[in-house]
Each structure stands twice: as structure tokens, then as C-alpha cells.
Amino acid sequence: MFEFAVRTTMGRFDLATAEGRVGAIRAVAPIIAGIRDQGLRPEYSRTVAGWLGVGVEQVTAEVARAGRAGRDQREHVLAHRPEADDRDRGVDGGVDAGAAGGVDAASAFTLAQPDLRHPAIRRERQLLVSLLQYPGSHDPELVAELDAEMFSPGAHRHVFEAMLAAGGWEAARAQSAKAWVAAVAEQAGEVAQGLVAELSVAELPERPDPMTGQPTRRYLDSLDLGVHEAALQRRIDDAISALQRSDGSDPEAARQIAVRLTELQRRLSALKTRMA
Secondary structure, rough: HHHHHHHHOOOOOOOOHHHHHHHHHHHHHHHHOOOOOOHHHHHHHHHHHHHHHOOOHHHHHHHHHHHHHEEEHHHHHHOOOOOOOHHOOOOOOHHHHHHHHHHHHHHHOOOOOOOOOHHHHHHHHHHHHHHHHHHHOOOOHHHHHOOOOOOOOHHHHHEEEEEHHHHHHHHHHHHHHHHHHHHHHHHHOOHHHHHHHHHHHHHOOOOOOOOOOOOOOHHHHHHHHHHHHHHHHHHHHHHHHHHHHHOOOOHHHHHHHHHHHHHHHHHHHHHHHHHO
């Protein structure tokens, strides 16, 4: 029953992506945390980690978090158990309160917002700021190597795709800064126009070149290469996870994954040489 419940839950996620694996871990963690025999939880955590192709520490940490959340929720329910008349009126999270938050909850998933606590996400934001404000200052060769898949799914990737749809870097260099931002905002649509406006005036955490008043080429190159490096590392992690999930039933598929992994590692090594 445990395996059926976990595999059914995991089946809702794309385990070939980092986002899918993280989502699966978070969805499965409450199932493991709900096992009455605490001595079995570590073993089940190791089993699930193998199915997902992730480190057991990652699963264990999420199970512990799910356990704490479950205890907190039970304590809250016991401490704030509503009276019958309050439940009828939808007080304390009843039907009326849930309905009121339905639209906001749905719209929150329309475009995933970036978590700027993560260094790689902050680097993505800085790159988007510089591409909006100083597109002509970037190395054309490095910018040409960027693609939307290098950005985190959600708002950042959407803005980068809007830049490409607005004509890309040649179009950016051929028009005024105001016209370029307007073109990107138009392509971004209502869901991201506010973010485009924010990025178009945001300051970069780098002192500008005193001669030009613009970011230094070294700093801009570090953004271009840094985002590229993070994307390659994510793809390497995906390939390693796929190999770990391989059960040996399809040797040819495993061989192809290993070949792709080797090529990704070669590209990452070459990129780091350029960054040195």
C-alpha cells in the first residue's frame, strides 16, 4: 500500500526535471511522515530517494518538515476549534473564506514568481536587468548563446522569451532604450508587464565604469556565463538523477543518458575555462 500510494503520487510529476523531483518529494513527504512506526521512516525515505534519484538527505529533511507541519496543524485545530454557529457562517477558514481566496490562489500559479533568496535566481534577475537597460554593452557572442531554458520556469523565463519575441539583441541595439523596454513589455503581456517595468529601472549591485557610467564588460560577462553555467549544472543533475532512477531494464536508454551526461560535463568544463 505504501508503494502504491507513493508511486501514484510521484506519477503526477515530471521526474526528469529538478522542479518535478522537488515537487514529488514535497508531495510524498507527508505520506512518510504519517507512518506510525518512526523506526521505519528512515528506511522508507531511503527507498523513495532511490525511486526519485535524489539524495536521501533531501527526502529526510522534507519528511521532518512535513512532520512538524502536521503537528503544528493539529495543535492549531485543537486550540482554535470553532463553534457550530461559526462553522455555519464560514468563520475561521470556512467555505466563504476559501471562496474569497480562490481567485488569488489560482492567479498565483499563472506565473511562478522567482525566489530571490537563491543566488542563481538573483543572478538571473541581474542579467535581465542588464539586458533591458544595457543590451548593447553585452558581448554579442555570449548573449547569442543564451536561451530561455537557461532561466528558471516562471517569471524570469517569460521575460527573457519576451525579449526574444521583441526582436532579440539586434532589435535592442537598433532602437532607443525606451522603445526596447516598451517592445518587451508588449510581448510580456499583462502577467509580466509590471516585472518588466521594475527591471527596467532596477539598480545593479555593481559599481559602473566611471568612464561610461555603464556596467563593466567583466561584470556583464560574468552574468552571461554564470546563468549558462547554472543551467548546465541543472541539466547535469537531471541526467545523474535519471541514471540513478534507471533499474537496468533498458541498457540502451541508460547508455544514452551516460553519453549525454558526459557531453554536458565536457561543456561545463569548457565554460569554466572561459570564465577563468
